[in-house]
Amino acid sequence: MPAPEARWYSTREDAHVRCQLCPRACLIPDGASGACRVRKNEGGRLYALTWGRFPALAIDPIEKKPLYHFFPGSDTLSLGSLGCNMHCLHCQNVSLSEPDIFALAHIEQTKTMPPEFIAPFARQHSVPTVVWTYNEPLVNAEYLVSALPLVQQAGLATVLVTAGLVSPEPLGEILPHLDAWRIDIKGWGDEFYQRLTGFPGWKTVLGNSLLAREAGCHIEVVTNLIDGWNDSPEDLAAIARWIARELGPETPWHVTASHPAAHLTSIRPTPPATILEARRIGLESGLKHVYCGNVDIPDGSDTVCPDCGAILIRRRGFAVLENRLTGSAACPDCGRRIIGRF
Numbered sequence: 001m002p003a004p005e006a007r008w009y010s011t012r013e014d015a016h017v018r019c020q021l022c023p024r025a026c027l028i029p030d031g032a033s034g035a036c037r038v039r040k041n042e043g044g045r046l047y048a049l050t051w052g053r054f055p056a057l058a059i060d061p062i063e064k065k066p067l068y069h070f071f072p073g074s075d076t077l078s079l080g081s082l083g084c085n086m087h088c089l090h091c092q093n094v095s096l097s098e099p100d101i102f103a104l105a106h107i108e109q110t111k112t113m114p115p116e117f118i119a120p121f122a123r124q125h126s127v128p129t130v131v132w133t134y135n136e137p138l139v140n141a142e143y144l145v146s147a148l149p150l151v152q153q154a155g156l157a158t159v160l161v162t163a164g165l166v167s168p169e170p171l172g173e174i175l176p177h178l179d180a181w182r183i184d185i186k187g188w189g190d191e192f193y194q195r196l197t198g199f200p201g202w203k204t205v206l207g208n209s210l211l212a213r214e215a216g217c218h219i220e221v222v223t224n225l226i227d228g229w230n231d232s233p234e235d236l237a238a239i240a241r242w243i244a245r246e247l248g249p250e251t252p253w254h255v256t257a258s259h260p261a262a263h264l265t266s267i268r269p270t271p272p273a274t275i276l277e278a279r280r281i282g283l284e285s286g287l288k289h290v291y292c293g294n295v296d297i298p299d300g301s302d303t304v305c306p307d308c309g310a311i312l313i314r315r316r317g318f319a320v321l322e323n324r325l326t327g328s329a330a331c332p333d334c335g336r337r338i339i340g341r342f
């Protein structure tokens with residue numbers, strides 16, 4: 001099936017198109033693609049090359065996203081495609097986010113999965129959620145706008161694992177049909193975003209997360225700590241305080257370790273001590289649930305009652321060893337409400 005025409009763009013007289021899906025606002029000459037690599041101008045029309053194409057499709061533990069307060073211990077249908085509108089130097093998934101010409105040529109030959117196929121497929125695998133993940137799902141917003149309502153109508157919950165760089169208009173069509181917004185806050189400030197991702201998208205990411213909160217989405221935040229880049233106590237405290245103040249102190253914050261990858265091969269893997277310090281800063285800043293990720297820290301991924309200290313969900317890696325919140329959102333020992341869907 002040929003790629004469908006994109007939405008959210010305008011065409012100039014010289015057949016250049018201006019994509020308006022995200023704030024990059026790429027001006028794309030005829031025959032070329034935008035910065036995300038998957039939106040292509042052909043003869044003055046913009047096409048969404050990855051519409052319905054999911055080269056990365058898996059049934060994963062939802063803990064892997066990571067989401068710890070959203071159907072914990074369950075499996076999820078994970079759909080991943082190609083392309084990303086951020087170019088993070090340390091990207092841990094670069095073969096999908098920055099596809100080469102061979103990957104792009106290959107994906108154009110693969111079969112598409114129409115939006116109405118997703119829910120039955122998820123049902124077949126008895127999962128309660130469908131997650132768009134692995135690459136940046138928002139570069140394929142046309143598909144999301146079609147698929148998310150159908151998935152919800154089938155009684156399943158919808159999730160985006162995203163870096164959050166998108167324009168208000170498409171986001172406004174997505175949020176009413178989204179149950180969970182798993183957002184990366186990669187660091188503090190537009191200058192940092194410019195240096196790490198190639199675009200000063202920080203304010204947009206924070207603003208879009210506020211819109212997701214207003215739309216009633218469950219939110220979990222990830223900050224992937226890069227040694228010497230975004231792990232100063234000042235920056236970590238700034239992120240944690242913003243989450244607590246703007247998204248709410250109950251919002252889970254995952255501080256995760258990174259390792260040398262992509263264009264940042266000279267960094268050292270994030271030391272466990274840095275992750276522990278980030279957790280301390282997060283809790284001191286008022287957050288109630290701070291998790292340690294990509295590193296083996298005993299109790300680092302357990303869900304603990306903020307009031308009485310009881311362990312509510314015990315985890316090891318992506319596995320849930322014990323879940324005392326099944327079917328209830330309250331601590332069984334003291335009755336305190338725990339944010340999320342259980």
Ligand code: SF4
Pocket residue numbers: 019020021022023024025026033034035036037039084085139
């Ligand atoms: S979605 Fe892609 S093509 Fe469109 S403005 Fe953003 S990076 Fe450019």
